Amino acid sequence: MRVQDLAQLSTRMFKTNPLRTWLTILGMGVGTAAVVVLVGLGFGLQQIILEQIVFGDSLLSLGVSSTGATGPKLTPETVQRIEQNEAVVDAAPLARFNALITYNGLTGKVAVQGVEPPYLSFAGVTATYGEVFGPDDLDDTTSVMLSPATLKLFGIADEDAESFVGERVVFRLLVEADDGSEDVNEILIDKQYIVRGITKEAGVLNAMMMLPELRNYVGIEEYERIQVNVIDNENLPLVEEALIEQGFRVTALSKTVEQASQIFQGIQAVLATFGGIALIVSAIGMFNTMTVTLLERTKEIGIMRTIGASPNDVKYLFVSESIVVGFLGGVTGILMGVTFGLAINLFLNIVAGQFGGQAVSLFSFPLDFLAFIAIFSAGVGYLTGIFPARRASSLNPLDAIRYE
Amino acid sequence: MAKPFIVARDLSIIYNKGKSNEFKALTGVNTDIYEGEYIILFGPSGCGKSTLMYSIQGSLPPGEGTLLVKGDDVYSYPPSERVYFQRYMMGIIFQSFNLIGSLSVLDNVALPMIFCNADRSTRERRAQSLLDRFGVGHVSHKIPAMLSGGQQQRVSVARSMVNDPKILLADEPTGNLDSVSTQQVMDKIDEINTFDRRTIIMVSHNAAHLSYAHRVYYLKDGRIMREVVNPQRKQIKPVREGETIVTELEQLARLYPYDSVETWRVKSMVNFLTQDYTFDQIGRLEHSVDLFLQGRIDRDSFIKSLILPMERGGVEVTEKVARHMTSVVEKVIDTADDIRRFRAHKDNDAIFFTQDKLADRMQEHLAREHRIKMSKQQEANMTELIADRVTGVVDQTALNERLMQGVRSKGLGLSEAEADDMTRYFEKVIAQGVDVSYK
Numbered sequence: 001m002r003v004q005d006l007a008q009l010s011t012r013m014f015k016t017n018p019l020r021t022w023l024t025i026l027g028m029g030v031g032t033a034a035v036v037v038l039v040g041l042g043f044g045l046q047q048i049i050l051e052q053i054v055f056g057d058s059l060l061s062l063g064v065s066s067t068g069a070t071g072p073k074l075t076p077e078t079v080q081r082i083e084q085n086e087a088v089v090d091a092a093p094l095a096r097f098n099a100l101i102t103y104n105g106l107t108g109k110v111a112v113q114g115v116e117p118p119y120l121s122f123a124g125v126t127a128t129y130g131e132v133f134g135p136d137d138l139d140d141t142t143s144v145m146l147s148p149a150t151l152k153l154f155g156i157a158d159e160d161a162e163s164f165v166g167e168r169v170v171f172r173l174l175v176e177a178d179d180g181s182e183d184v185n186e187i188l189i190d191k192q193y194i195v196r197g198i199t200k201e202a203g204v205l206n207a208m209m210m211l212p213e214l215r216n217y218v219g220i221e222e223y224e225r226i227q228v229n230v231i232d233n234e235n236l237p238l239v240e241e242a243l244i245e246q247g248f249r250v251t252a253l254s255k256t257v258e259q260a261s262q263i264f265q266g267i268q269a270v271l272a273t274f275g276g277i278a279l280i281v282s283a284i285g286m287f288n289t290m291t292v293t294l295l296e297r298t299k300e301i302g303i304m305r306t307i308g309a310s311p312n313d314v315k316y317l318f319v320s321e322s323i324v325v326g327f328l329g330g331v332t333g334i335l336m337g338v339t340f341g342l343a344i345n346l347f348l349n350i351v352a353g354q355f356g357g358q359a360v361s362l363f364s365f366p367l368d369f370l371a372f373i374a375i376f377s378a379g380v381g382y383l384t385g386i387f388p389a390r391r392a393s394s395l396n397p398l399d400a401i402r403y404e
Numbered sequence: 405m406a407k408p409f410i411v412a413r414d415l416s417i418i419y420n421k422g423k424s425n426e427f428k429a430l431t432g433v434n435t436d437i438y439e440g441e442y443i444i445l446f447g448p449s450g451c452g453k454s455t456l457m458y459s460i461q462g463s464l465p466p467g468e469g470t471l472l473v474k475g476d477d478v479y480s481y482p483p484s485e486r487v488y489f490q491r492y493m494m495g496i497i498f499q500s501f502n503l504i505g506s507l508s509v510l511d512n513v514a515l516p517m518i519f520c521n522a523d524r525s526t527r528e529r530r531a532q533s534l535l536d537r538f539g540v541g542h543v544s545h546k547i548p549a550m551l552s553g554g555q556q557q558r559v560s561v562a563r564s565m566v567n568d569p570k571i572l573l574a575d576e577p578t579g580n581l582d583s584v585s586t587q588q589v590m591d592k593i594d595e596i597n598t599f600d601r602r603t604i605i606m607v608s609h610n611a612a613h614l615s616y617a618h619r620v621y622y623l624k625d626g627r628i629m630r631e632v633v634n635p636q637r638k639q640i641k642p643v644r645e646g647e648t649i650v651t652e653l654e655q656l657a658r659l660y661p662y663d664s665v666e667t668w669r670v671k672s673m674v675n676f677l678t679q680d681y682t683f684d685q686i687g688r689l690e691h692s693v694d695l696f697l698q699g700r701i702d703r704d705s706f707i708k709s710l711i712l713p714m715e716r717g718g719v720e721v722t723e724k725v726a727r728h729m730t731s732v733v734e735k736v737i738d739t740a741d742d743i744r745r746f747r748a749h750k751d752n753d754a755i756f757f758t759q760d761k762l763a764d765r766m767q768e769h770l771a772r773e774h775r776i777k778m779s780k781q782q783e784a785n786m787t788e789l790i791a792d793r794v795t796g797v798v799d800q801t802a803l804n805e806r807l808m809q810g811v812r813s814k815g816l817g818l819s820e821a822e823a824d825d826m827t828r829y830f831e832k833v834i835a836q837g838v839d840v841s842y843k
Contacts, residue, residue, distance in 0.1 A: 001518060001519055001521065002518075002521055002523075004524075005518045005524075009518070012506045012507070015506060016505075016506040299502075300504055303502045303503075303504060304504075304515070304519075305463075305487075306461065306463065306490075306496050307495075307496065307515060307516045307519075307563065307564075308487060308490060308491040308516040308519045308520065308567065309487070309519045310483075310484050310487040310488075310519065311483055311484050311487070312484060313519050396463065397463045398458050398463040398464055401498075401502065
């Protein structure tokens with residue numbers, strides 16, 4: 001039998017028994033929708049966490065910081081020493097000072113961070129608005145990046161954050177006195193910095209400028225943090241071990257990501273199990289329908305067999321019918337699930353907007369996941385159809401034709 | 405000498421073998437069917453005729469014995485391969501049409517070709533031409549439920565022929581049809597046999613169809629009781645000298661298909677004892693009387709058909725006998741007309757004849773026919789008696805007794821012989837004059 005004829009013959013149920021067919025598809029659809037929504041929730045949660053931390057080089061970098069007052073300090077020599085390690089591509093330091101920031105007569109307290117451009121890519125710092133410092137910006141002396149929370153100091157609402165790019169701010173550095181007293185010297189940087197970008201770092205009051213520019217106003221003997229970029233994944237633990245031996249505290253983003261991924265895979269598995277149960281229930285319903293259809297069609301099968309249909313023709317008819325139902329069930333389920341998920345997302349965004357929180361996408365539906373679900377549901381259709389189909393094909397034509 | 409196309413040897417089919425409800429549907433069946441033959445499997449319900457047909461079709465494997473179609477043992481192949489053989493060898497039509505309700509008529513006919521991977525335009529052209537040929541081309545885009553039974557069966561005949569099979573199997577194809585449709589379908593099947601030269605194997609229990617076949621197998625209780633050759637058709641099966649002489653029994657087999665050979669022998673003997681005419685003559689006479697009673701031939705044609713010699717299609721009786729027969733028939737018809745009028749005027753007195761007048765006329769006719777002189781009282785009694793019989797107040801036996809009763813007790817006082825004669829005659833008239841209908 002040719003495929004187009006098979007398709008024509010196996011979609012007759014939409015004409016002969018539309019209600020039952022669509023109800024079966026709906027049943028499969030609800031089961032599939034449960035899977036789509038729950039797994040989509042898993043993807044969404046994973047994405048919310050990971051999209052903040054996973055960027056390019058950052059996965060191959062280690063964050064090095066001091067263990068405390070007793071441990072070794074991070075100095076420019078430390079940076080050089082680390083760079084001598086063959087497995088290390090580059091090491092980028094970060095120096096940090098407290099400072100007062102003034103905009104339009106309003107003043108607040110922030111931390112000024114002096115960095116080199118590679119640090120930004122190793123640490124995965126990105127901009128929500130405006131632009132990040134690029135590799136060529138090392139000598140930049142005119143611009144800074146601010147964290148979103150800083151804008152709150154000046155009463156800038158989230159939606160106006162974009163327009164804040166290009167505004168000018170003034171800093172006064174607060175540097176601890178060298179003499180060991182608790183005095184703080186205030187160093188005024190007598191120039192206006194242009195805000196070139198707003199970072200994504202939530203919850204901290206940070207301003208970032210280039211390290212050489214910061215050096216123009218204050219001597220830097222000690223770094224807050226060094227971001228080390230390693231050649232490849234295999235060397236990551238070796239470098240990490242070496243640094244720990246030297247008495248530093250090391251955090252690897254890749255490890256965090258790995259652990260987070262594992263946790264989320266677990267969560268997804270649990271969610272998928274619940275969805276799977278719903279899918280099994282609807283698959284059993286569909287199996288039942290296909291079996292009833294078989295009984296109803298017994299006479300027709302007998303007729304077809306006596307006029308020249310081979311047992312395989314009959315089998316293909318049944319299987320393709322259930323694959324069609326399964327696939328359409330999958331597509332219906334995807335539509336329902338995605339619509340539901342996006343509706344929840346929209347609702348959360350509206351609520352978050354109302355209460356001033358950050359908008360998140362709780363549900364996420366990667367296209368390849370949806371494609372997998374569509375194919376998988378066709379597979380479920382195949383499985384529910386194959387047993388009735390085998391029975392149909394093995395019926396004796398004469399018994400079948402006399403069946404009422 | 406041609407080899408038989410379908411050969412069954414000691415074929416036995418047992419349903420539910422080994423179970424308590426084991427049933428032997430066929431026992432030791434031997435058949436030889438030649439290419440181009442029209443075979444009817446005839447017998448009462450449950451005789452195994454359908455079983456034999458479906459066994460030839462390939463759906464019922466024999467329990468014992470062999471079945472060869474074109475020299476091939478179809479049951480030696482698994483069902484998945486047997487079907488390739490069935491597609492181009494067998495077409496089948498059923499009593500209940502068995503069209504698929506969710507497909508158009510055209511698709512139904514084209515369906516066997518779909519299973520053979522024929523492309524759409526080829527099969528639709530073929531299906532449409534067959535539908536046209538069988539007179540249902542104009543309904544090809546309707547669904548089967550919108551067609552009459554006769555149309556559906558012709559569609560089903562078209563479907564059976566779509567792959568141009570060698571053998572057409574028909575399972576009581578006219579069982580669900582009215583007489584007009586039956587005739588159309590039987591003619592089409594006959595055309596497939598005589599014009600397309602296809603082998604036909606038909607299961608039937610309608611004796612009227614037997615004349616179409618070359619040969620008829622009579623089955624009873626799962627056995628072939630006898631094989632009857634139709635002398636009116638030129639045989640395809642090679643006839644061995646002396647094996648089949650056309651006997652009166654074969655003639656009787658067609659007249660009384662349900663009776664046994666013994667009964668036919670009895671009938672043959674009784675016919676010889678009681679009648680001067682052969683079964684052939686009786687058959688011809690029946691045909692002529694039929695036409696005459698229906699008024700489709702007039703008196704002269706009727707006489708002529710009786711006198712004409714056998715070889716020219718007549719009954720071959722003498723002119724004297726022919727004229728006598730004609731006058732008897734005419735008198736009976738006339739009187740029968742009176743009875744009809746009498747019964748029609750039961751409730752309203754007629755314009756031309758009152759019921760009394762009609763009864764009088766019948767009384768006079770009977771008396772004259774039987775040459776009986778009667779008194780006034782007898783005549784009155786007889787008129788009353790006739791009225792009673794015609795209205796159904798008295799039955800045949802009572803009529804006979806009243807004719808013999810004394811005049812005073814409302815009888816006629818006839819002798820037993822006279823009474824029997826008159827009863828017999830009058831019953832013949834009543835048989836002609838009373839409409840038998842069910843309301």
